[in-house]
Amino acid sequence: EAGVTQFPSHSVIEKGQTVTLRCDPISGHDNLYWYRRVMGKEIKFLLHFVKESKQDESGMPNNRFLAERTGGTYSTLKVQPAELEDSGVYFCASSRRINEQYFGPGTRLTVT
């Protein structure tokens, strides 16, 4: 069984530009989550999809962040426009049930 995959593994953009991160969950997993770790801080929850519906988006920092999961398969997280404080590692996780979340390797975002 393939694990959670994320693309790209690394992205370097300038402040003000747009970046789109992609997450492909494990096949059959209805639950999909986004987390991030910014420099020196703890891993923080961003949002939770159940299939294509946003179940909990209370962790999204502001309206520059937009997450979608069309068709209930892969998900994208767009940051527009990117700010310096958005730099960090963005993790995606998926689960069949809520108990065990399987994480991807993360996307390292650097905003310069």
Added chain:
Amino acid sequence: DAKTTQPTSMDCAEGRAANLPCNHSTISGNEYVYWYRQIHSQGPQYIIHGLKNNETNEMASLIITEDRKSSTLILPHATLRDTAVYYCIVRVASDRGSTLGRLYFGRGTQLTVWP
């Protein structure tokens, strides 16, 4: 958000048991104890979870005190590859239709296994 307390760091000799403690004195009756770990530069990895009984799987054992206010994760024979940050997380159990999927990661315990 995090309702657990863990030591900042621990070390352990390779081949010996690593015992990682966690305090969760405000845990509610419907909250489980979960353990995850993050090996450097990788995504967090699920290890084990439990409610009140001790649990064991191929990775580790989880010992929860009778009053459920603390627990210990045991890696019975630590290897160098177990060097990682270990997170103890308390969360409401899964429930069909539950919206409580989020995990709260604190600072965790940096476990270093030395040869």
